[in-house]
Amino acid sequence: MSIEQKPTQRQQQAQQRREQIMEVGLDLFSSQGFAATSTRQISQQVGITEGLLYHYYPTKAGLLMEIVKRRHLLEGGLIALLETAKGRPLRSFMEDLIARIVLLAHEHAALLRILLGESQTNEELYGALCDTIETMIQLLVDYLASRVRVGEVRGDISLQASTQGFLGGMFLFFMTHHRLDAAQWQQQSGAFMQEWLDSWLLGVQIP
Known part of the structure; x- marks a missing residue:
């Protein structure tokens, strides 16, 4: 031992x-x-x-990615939550996940804009960002697969595509709303969270 x-x-x-x-x-x-x-x-x-x-x-790029991954956003925020998903009912967990994404995206909007911009021209950042996103996708796919086994999620759909669609919708909301002030963000993100989750669940959840 x-x-x-x-x-x-x-x-x-x-x-x-x-x-x-x-x-x-x-x-x-x-x-x-x-x-x-x-x-x-x-x-x-x-x-x-x-x-x-x-x-x-x-490298400065390495420092930026470390900040994003470990301290504030991906590993410290989203991946940590995804790693605790096992056994949780679908809607309850996805509500927590979408709320965490919206919160972190607004709190660190400036940092996210920098990361997305710099990763287009910096290969080190681009590779690290892609690796981390793939980790997030795989964790969510694994969670959805566990809900297929208990009869909560449809087994006749692509869990990979469903996961990418879910995260893609969140990304699109951020890109079109990230310059809102705090009050506007809270109002519009609240409505979006519920509508987006309801729509997404219609495609993946067994009635």
């Missing part, structure tokens, strides 16, 4: 430094844009040399 080793003090300090760099990077990327933010600015605000910054994050 293996015993899980606690991280050493040095490992804890390194992780704390990573967290600090991500926090500063998030603030700067969101406030002044990705291209306008230099590694020198980030290192100065963190209080380290540029050389040490490169030790933790060899």
